[in-house]
């Protein structure tokens with residue numbers, strides 16, 4: 001798969017008032033593949049917004065290069081940058097719609113700026129509003145719309161000039177969970193039906209789970225983990241990714257739940273990772289049976305990511321628990337004793 005965006009060893013430092021400086025983005029190398037949905041996650045201050053501003057050339061890196069569609073953004077003149085930016089659609093948390101323009105006026109605006117004639121503008125605007133399901137609201141004003149509808153207008157407007165790339169900066173953070181799901185499924189259609197590559201910046205792991213093909217985890221300006229969303233969810237490698245996954249999946253007991261489980265169950269509490277490997281349940285049962293261990297299922301959850309099974313089951317084990325754990329691990333089953 002070819003790369004639409006390549007970041008090579010990109011850093012962005014900002015000077016602070018006290019004379020020190022902060023690396024908002026610190027030596028990040030990253031490829032965004034043509035046609036994928038890549039989610040970039042991280043807590044507040046991790047450097048996500050700065051990364052987006054580097055991708056659309058609103059910031060220049062202190063060092064490193066940013067290639068979009070083979071063009072090094074750091075080497076372009078201001079005129080060339082404007083042209084490059086017009087090939088990148090953007091949507092925002094606060095929608096950033098023009099309040100004084102109608103829905104159709106908002107969507108047509110980038111076409112007007114690009115010098116597209118009225119007839120073609122009207123045709124394209126209607127086509128986009130139809131795509132996002134808002135044709136009947138063409139003459140409404142933004143303030144007459146719900147948050148989800150506003151974001152759908154934002155998406156239509158971002159796509160007006162047919163950009164191959166869409167950047168979504170916290171695009172669902174102001175929406176309730178149900179509306180979030182609607183907007184995310186629209187973005188999935190934008191990707192699948194229009195072939196637009198999408199970079200989603202978010203602190204919401206649930207959004208990642210619903211939309212992304214791959215996920216990149218940022219912490220203190222650095223890219224600490226990147227992988228297929230299934231792999232990162234089912235086997236997060238770094239502490240930062242583990243924290244995020246825990247926040248979105250509730251298949252492992254929380255500290256409170258664990259305390260209660262311990263109170264009710266005197267045996268040892270062990271969580272086993274569930275993946276989509278065939279025959280996994282049978283292998284788990286065999287490890288318990290052959291070691292004479294009694295297993296009582298006390299907690300757990302199994303769900304799907306990208307149509308693949310993932311989750312965790314927590315057992316109270318009594319009997320020869322050490323031998324059971326050894327048998328599980330020897331068979332490649334990931335088992336953690338809860339501490």
Ligand SMILES: Nc1ncnc2c1ncn2[C@@H]1O[C@H](COP(=O)(O)OP(=O)(O)OP(=O)(O)O)[C@@H](O)[C@H]1O
Pocket residue numbers: 014015016022023024025042043044045046047048049050051
């Ligand atoms: N223009 C700036 N001047 C000085 N420091 C900045 C500037 N922009 C960002 N920073 C600093 O860089 C770091 C990363 O900020 P950034 O906004 O990119 O993080 P973020 O992950 O997007 O966080 P949030 O979700 O809160 O926006 C922070 O420490 C921030 O204070």
